[in-house]
Amino acid sequence: MELPRENVQDYPRPPRLEPVPQRLMVVLGGAVIADTARGLRVLETHHAPTYYIPPEDVAAGALRPAGGGSFCEWKGRAAYFDVTGGGVTRARAAWCYPAPSGRFAALAGYVAFYAAMMDECHVGDVVASPQPGGFYGGWVTPNLEGRIKGAPGTEWW
Numbered sequence: 115m116e117l118p119r120e121n122v123q124d125y126p127r128p129p130r131l132e133p134v135p136q137r138l139m140v141v142l143g144g145a146v147i148a149d150t151a152r153g154l155r156v157l158e159t160h161h162a163p164t165y166y167i168p169p170e171d172v173a174a175g176a177l178r179p180a181g182g183g184s185f186c187e188w189k190g191r192a193a194y195f196d197v198t199g200g201g202v203t204r205a206r207a208a209w210c211y212p213a214p215s216g217r218f219a220a221l222a223g224y225v226a227f228y229a230a231m232m233d234e235c236h237v238g239d240v241v242a243s244p245q246p247g248g249f250y251g252g253w254v255t256p257n258l259e260g261r262i263k264g265a266p267g268t269e270w271w
Contacts, residue, residue: 177198193209242254
C-alpha cells in the first residue's frame with residue numbers, strides 16, 4: 115500500500131495520536147526486533163511522524179532499561195532503553211512513556227525507536243530515514259512534504 119501524501123506543516127499543534135494502518139517493522143543486527151500491525155503515531159507540526167509499537171510486538175530480550183529520561187510537554191516523562199538485536203546493542207536507542215498524560219494515555223508502554231540507530235525502520239513497504247538532527251525520533255518517509263524540524267537552524271520553531 116502506497117503511503118498518502120502528507121505535509122508536515124499541516125500536522126497539528128498540540129500533537130495528535132492516531133492508529134497506523136501500515137505494518138511497522140524494526141531491524142537491528144539483521145534481526146527483526148519489532149513487528150506490528152497495531153502501531154500508533156504522533157503527528158506534530160513540522161515533525162516527521164513518531165511511530166510507537168506495542169511492547170508485546172517487540173522481541174523478547176530486545177529492550178533493556180537505560181538510565182536517564184526526558185520530559186515532553188504533551189506526553190509526560192519518557193524512559194529509555196538500550197536495544198539489542200542480532201548481537202548488536204545500541205545505547206538509549208528506544209523510549210516509551212510509562213504513564214503518559216491526558217490524551218496520550220493510549221501510548222502507555224508503547225515503544226518508539228530512533229531510526230538512526232537501527233538498521234531499518236519500515237512503514238509498510240517503505241524504509242524510513244531518521245528525522246534530521248539526532249534529537250527527535252520521527253521516521254521520514256518519501257510521502258512527506260514540507261520542512262521537517264531537526265536540521266540546524268530549526269531547533270527553536
